[in-house]
Amino acid sequence: MAESIEVPKTDALGRKVWDKAFYAKRAAVRQFEDGQDFDHDDFLLDPSQSRKKARKEAPPPAERRPLEQRKDAVSLDTELGKSKIVTTHTPKQQQGGYWCTVCECLIKDSQAYLDHINGKRHNRSLGMTMRVERVGVDRVKQRLNQIKQVQHGEEDQEANDSPAAIAARLRRMFEEQAKASAN
Numbered sequence: 789m790a791e792s793i794e795v796p797k798t799d800a801l802g803r804k805v806w807d808k809a810f811y812a813k814r815a816a817v818r819q820f821e822d823g824q825d826f827d828h829d830d831f832l833l834d835p836s837q838s839r840k841k842a843r844k845e846a847p848p849p850a851e852r853r854p855l856e857q858r859k860d861a862v863s864l865d866t867e868l869g870k871s872k873i874v875t876t877h878t879p880k881q882q883q884g885g886y887w888c889t890v891c892e893c894l895i896k897d898s899q900a901y902l903d904h905i906n907g908k909r910h911n912r913s914l915g916m917t918m919r920v921e922r923v924g925v926d927r928v929k930q931r932l933n934q935i936k937q938v939q940h941g942e943e944d945q946e947a948n949d950s951p952a953a954i955a956a957r958l959r960r961m962f963e964e965q966a967k968a969s970a971n
């Protein structure tokens with residue numbers, strides 16, 4: 789960005805005095821950039837110069853869909869406790885650590901791997917933006933009702949299985965049998 793960051797002034801008590809108009813403008817610019825899904829890397833650096841390898845092409849912002857829940861489980865401990873020999877000829881995928889098949893990169897620890905698969909670059913490669921779809925109040929209500937119904941169903945089931953309920957059912961059965969035999 790061409791704007792220089794202003795050095796904050798201080799008031800009589802030595803507290804910083806912020807130029808509110810300046811920061812409001814900056815916030816607005818930033819919000820606009822977020823809306824455009826603006827990438828500072830794309831803006832500041834020429835990828836052919838900054839990255840040794842050209843990064844895998846992600847779909848353009850207009851074609852990206854909102855962030856979705858991951859469908860396959862993440863297994864962090866499949867390689868746990870294993871030993872293997874790694875030489876200079878070992879393919880990168882097998883050099884130990886976590887290999888991301890989407891971005892084709894090797895990550896050395898689980899924390900970094902989690903950060904990576906939850907990160908902007910990875911999800912962008914998957915064709916998603918980092919923004920979650922906005923859900924209206926109707927859909928929230930619908931979902932709450934759904935959950936409520938399921939819970940009620942479970943409660944009914946529990947009520948049916950309680951000793952009192954079983955005793956009542958048995959009593960009813962015996963009464964009906966007694967009535968039947970009396971007739």
Ligand SMILES: [Zn+2]
Nearest residue numbers: 888890891910
């Ligand atoms: Zn990745």
